[in-house]
Amino acid sequence: MKKEKILIVDDSEMNRSILTDMLCDGYDIVEAEDGLQAVATMQKMRAQLSLVLLDIVMPHMDGFGVLETMRANHWIDDVPVIIISAENSSTQVERAYELGAVDFIARPFDTLIVQRRVINTLLLYAKQKQLIGMVEEQIYEKEKNNDLMIDILSHIVEFRNGESGLHILHVRTLTDLLLGYILKKTDKYNITSDDISVISTASALHDIGKIAISESILNKPGRLTPEEFAEMKKHSAIGAEMLENLPGYKDEKLVRVAYEICRWHHERWDGRGYPDGLSGDEIPISAQIVALADVYDALTSVRVYKPALSHEKAVEMITGGECGSFNPLLLDCLREYSTQIRTALESSSIADAKDRKLQSITTETMKRVGGSASERTLRLLDKERVRNSFYAAITEVIQFEYTPYPPMIALSEFGAKKLGLQENIVDPAHDQGLARLLGEGGWEYLEERFRETTPESPQVRVDRVLSYNGASRWHRIVAQTLWTTDDVPRCEGALGIVMDIHDAHLKMEELSQKAARDSLTGLLNRGSAREQIELRMADDPQGHFALAEIDIDDFKKVNDQLGHMFGDRVLRELAQRMKHSVRSSDICCRAGGEEFFLFLDYNDQIESTVDRIYKNLCFEIDGRSITISMGVALSVTEGAFYDRLYRAADAALYAAKQGGKHQYRFYDESAMRDTLQGARRAHPDVMPEEDKPQK
Numbered sequence: 001m002k003k004e005k006i007l008i009v010d011d012s013e014m015n016r017s018i019l020t021d022m023l024c025d026g027y028d029i030v031e032a033e034d035g036l037q038a039v040a041t042m043q044k045m046r047a048q049l050s051l052v053l054l055d056i057v058m059p060h061m062d063g064f065g066v067l068e069t070m071r072a073n074h075w076i077d078d079v080p081v082i083i084i085s086a087e088n089s090s091t092q093v094e095r096a097y098e099l100g101a102v103d104f105i106a107r108p109f110d111t112l113i114v115q116r117r118v119i120n121t122l123l124l125y126a127k128q129k130q131l132i133g134m135v136e137e138q139i140y141e142k143e144k145n146n147d148l149m150i151d152i153l154s155h156i157v158e159f160r161n162g163e164s165g166l167h168i169l170h171v172r173t174l175t176d177l178l179l180g181y182i183l184k185k186t187d188k189y190n191i192t193s194d195d196i197s198v199i200s201t202a203s204a205l206h207d208i209g210k211i212a213i214s215e216s217i218l219n220k221p222g223r224l225t226p227e228e229f230a231e232m233k234k235h236s237a238i239g240a241e242m243l244e245n246l247p248g249y250k251d252e253k254l255v256r257v258a259y260e261i262c263r264w265h266h267e268r269w270d271g272r273g274y275p276d277g278l279s280g281d282e283i284p285i286s287a288q289i290v291a292l293a294d295v296y297d298a299l300t301s302v303r304v305y306k307p308a309l310s311h312e313k314a315v316e317m318i319t320g321g322e323c324g325s326f327n328p329l330l331l332d333c334l335r336e337y338s339t340q341i342r343t344a345l346e347s348s349s350i351a352d353a354k355d356r357k358l359q360s361i362t363t364e365t366m367k368r369v370g371g372s373a374s375e376r377t378l379r380l381l382d383k384e385r386v387r388n389s390f391y392a393a394i395t396e397v398i399q400f401e402y403t404p405y406p407p408m409i410a411l412s413e414f415g416a417k418k419l420g421l422q423e424n425i426v427d428p429a430h431d432q433g434l435a436r437l438l439g440e441g442g443w444e445y446l447e448e449r450f451r452e453t454t455p456e457s458p459q460v461r462v463d464r465v466l467s468y469n470g471a472s473r474w475h476r477i478v479a480q481t482l483w484t485t486d487d488v489p490r491c492e493g494a495l496g497i498v499m500d501i502h503d504a505h506l507k508m509e510e511l512s513q514k515a516a517r518d519s520l521t522g523l524l525n526r527g528s529a530r531e532q533i534e535l536r537m538a539d540d541p542q543g544h545f546a547l548a549e550i551d552i553d554d555f556k557k558v559n560d561q562l563g564h565m566f567g568d569r570v571l572r573e574l575a576q577r578m579k580h581s582v583r584s585s586d587i588c589c590r591a592g593g594e595e596f597f598l599f600l601d602y603n604d605q606i607e608s609t610v611d612r613i614y615k616n617l618c619f620e621i622d623g624r625s626i627t628i629s630m631g632v633a634l635s636v637t638e639g640a641f642y643d644r645l646y647r648a649a650d651a652a653l654y655a656a657k658q659g660g661k662h663q664y665r666f667y668d669e670s671a672m673r674d675t676l677q678g679a680r681r682a683h684p685d686v687m688p689e690e691d692k693p694q695k
Helices: 013-023 035-048 063-072 090-098 111-160 166-185 193-205 208-212 226-232 234-244 253-264 285-300 311-319 328-336 338-347 350-368 375-395 413-419 432-438 442-452 501-515 526-539 555-562 564-581 606-616 642-658 669-682
Strands: 004-009 027-032 049-054 081-085 103-106 398-403 408-411 459-468 471-483 491-500 545-552 587-592 595-601 619-621 624-626 628-634 664-666
Touching: 004 013, 004 035, 013 027, 013 111, 027 035, 035 049, 035 063, 035 408, 049 063, 049 111, 063 081, 063 090, 081 090, 081 111, 090 103, 103 111, 166 193, 166 285, 166 328, 166 338, 193 253, 193 285, 208 234, 226 234, 234 253, 253 285, 285 311, 285 328, 311 328, 311 338, 328 338, 398 413, 408 413, 413 459, 432 442, 432 459, 442 459, 442 471, 442 491, 459 491, 526 545, 526 587, 526 595, 526 642, 545 555, 545 564, 545 606, 545 642, 555 564, 555 624, 564 587, 564 595, 564 606, 564 619, 564 624, 595 606, 606 628, 606 664, 628 642, 642 664
Parallel strands: 004 027, 004 049, 049 081, 081 103, 628 664
Antiparallel strands: 398 408, 398 491, 459 471, 471 491, 545 595, 545 628, 587 595, 619 624
């Protein structure tokens, strides 16, 4: 049978030896000779500890300091502490109890008293953990059942509406994320963690009124008639009425919030929504956020009447005002946290998202009723720590954990061995080994960078020469500070890794190359292509360059008639033909959608080159003829630059399309004067009037 582990903390080796002799037959004993060593031990193995026997008077950090540290880190909730001391004044004992100690044993020790009090304390805490675990599991099951009933109701609605269960998950996930982000930006709406849980749960009911709408209208593939749309709009009021008339529960917070969402999630910030024409913050923030989440998921999901759009296109349309009017603060959140939102939605699975949400609710409930972690939770945390240590060892990454109070660095076993340091550095500012590693002022600089972080911007990156094993090499230190969730957040330390700068450079280079290319075709994206073109033109300002802008004719029809998978095949085939039509030094780009462009340098015979490229980019696929329109501009004037070249190519493309498509045109001012006037009227942002045409 596995023995329980007891940590004995005393600066007297004799006292530790006496207590060990008294307890070693029934328990595994771990020793620490002062408070700093005790805290370091608890950082590494607190999940394995069942009890701490703690002396008060010790060097470096006394017993009160240990208790304060345990209290600040909530370790005292899970690991009971018995004070052992010859100091038995009422003031000392009272202060120890106030800091969380559960019992007091005076020296000299009596074997029977020590053993009995240890047994009683362990039995009491074991019973408490068992009860807390039972309560935690009951809360989890209760929330799970409540969630299940809501999902059943909402899925009935979605099933009639021909939408997948992912719609509910995505709306709930995005609602939860946006509530968290808006809480970081403002306290205007007085949103609490409990509100976030209730609103995101209630969001699943936003369309329950559709249960009263005819399926022929819900699932109509084409545009609704005015009469059908008027009928569809009734679902928001119907859903609210269903909740308002709910017998016995209409005053429950969840029902009140669900009512707000059902009735007003189609209202708009400018007052042009329905059913009540509310505007601005007359619309409850719960309904505002669900409205945005609903529109986003509608854009990025397949519907009977439309294909799915990309995350980037959906964000562009929403923030550009193409999908209605929204709270500017919400639009700021959507822009600012766009990457995090995409990652969260792409990684969501129904089971994982539900479990994360339920665990969060359970944890918050346990906090409110004063509970601590169950034995199961402690085992999971311990397992996670072991797993992280294992990954660190096999990947040979140097990991560290820093706590500001007491100031301490805990290194992974692999990291300590590689750097020639102790695993636990208990006073970083005065540790000679750390000073040799980081150089003069190195630790003070790193600590200052930690202090500069905020909960919104917690990451630190530092490149520095580290000296160990007789050599000096550049390394990158990447860390993230950890913050409490109090009303006034407090930094609790940092987690980080140290990696060789060469490895870091290779990883960043790989990521940079991926970010520079379009994921579907492998061609450069617009921003990366522009950078390369501008560098090329700056290096050779007298050079002869051609920019060809390409647009697939009637590509929307191809997508609508044959589907997006076929459309993607067309885009990939065109990209391959572009690469095979030019030299490796030329630049091929997918600018977005069905728009591409080529950048070439040439000496002469550019007309025949363009003609050859154009013919190669018109092809057949599965019996479908694919043609393009192309506009070409030449940098024939001294000092030509990208913007002017691009605008001229765009004007030439416009002329080709106006001329009936399936052709290419070179930019020519005299031949295109009338066409350019039309282009300026249609696209004033592309061809402003004051910009002189290229000759």
